[in-house]
Amino acid sequence: MKLIWRLFPHPLLTLLLTLTWLLMVNRWSLNSLVFGFMLGVIIPFVTQPFWPNRPNLRRPLKIAEYILVVLLDIVQANIIVARIVLFKPNADRRPNWITIPLELKTPEAITALAGTITMTPGTLSADVSDEGHALLVHCLDAPNPDAVRDEIKQRYERRLMEIFE
Amino acid sequence: METILEFLVAAFLVTAGIFGIVGSYGLIKLNDQMSRLHAPTKATTLGVGGVLLASMLHAAAFEKYFSYHELMITLFLFLTAPITANFIAKVHIHRQETRDTMPEAGGDDHWATHDTPEDEERRSASQTPPAED
């Protein structure tokens, strides 16, 4: 068992690299699967010193649900932003900074949350506080900043808490 | 069947074009710098995404082969768009804002872009060094 962990230090990275190779080749064949798998074994093994710790991902079903929710929100975000850009005069728009206190601790989880916020309706993550306890978010049009903050905490941070911690 | 597929590809292309142009129009129309960041990062992901989906569907339906490497570009753009947006926001904060014009940084003193070497020294002095393992 220990030998297996030593040979495959990052099983998820191995899977990802194999899939990437298959997508690059763009034709399904056993040949490219084997070669992709070889790359997937060799690259994590050689670059091991750069990846000291392994992200602790649990509950694959929750991850799938999260990805689906975010994808739907991206489509919705595009429509909302397009409508603001096209039809709302600049004087009526209320751009605003909001601060989101973070309950997440691990850097991977905070990165995922920041990325999600940027891709979803009218919000864009700009910075993280000095010691990583708060996230700075810019809103394109937020008459009520508190509601936006609560929605982000409810909708995304709670789900990420379940996945990462 | 053929017509439905044709219609789908055409619909993807038209939505992609509209979102692409809205993103670039927003860049010109919006009046403050942070708001300008919103339009391109959002609209272009769906713009390019639509084109790529149309291309995949077109290959599968009319050229009789499955082409899925377009997914690579879509995934790549979805992963990198937040990062570039974040960097440009940091450039804006660095050049246009000071510690006093920014909102409160939660429980901490200031935002990471305004960190100076002195802050770092003070932080490492106040903390005990992490144990070696």
Added chain:
Amino acid sequence: MIEAAATFAFACFALAMLMNLWKVVTAPDVADRILALDTMFINAIALMVLYGMALGTEIFFEAAMIIAMLGFVSTVAYARFILRGNIIE
């Protein structure tokens, strides 16, 4: 129908690129210029994929992929240079 839609998309992305070029020239600040360049890269990817689709070849895929990667790296490099005065420390 697809030809008409493709022509429409071509026109949209070409116009979008012209707008970006306008913004690159007239931008008031460096951040805007970086943003306009980044958007230009993304529109170039879309045009590239559209062109490949119109011609029915796969050759343009690699070009689009490389433009996507170069666009990301150069945007980050610009931004980093302004933030730190240095790209690789």
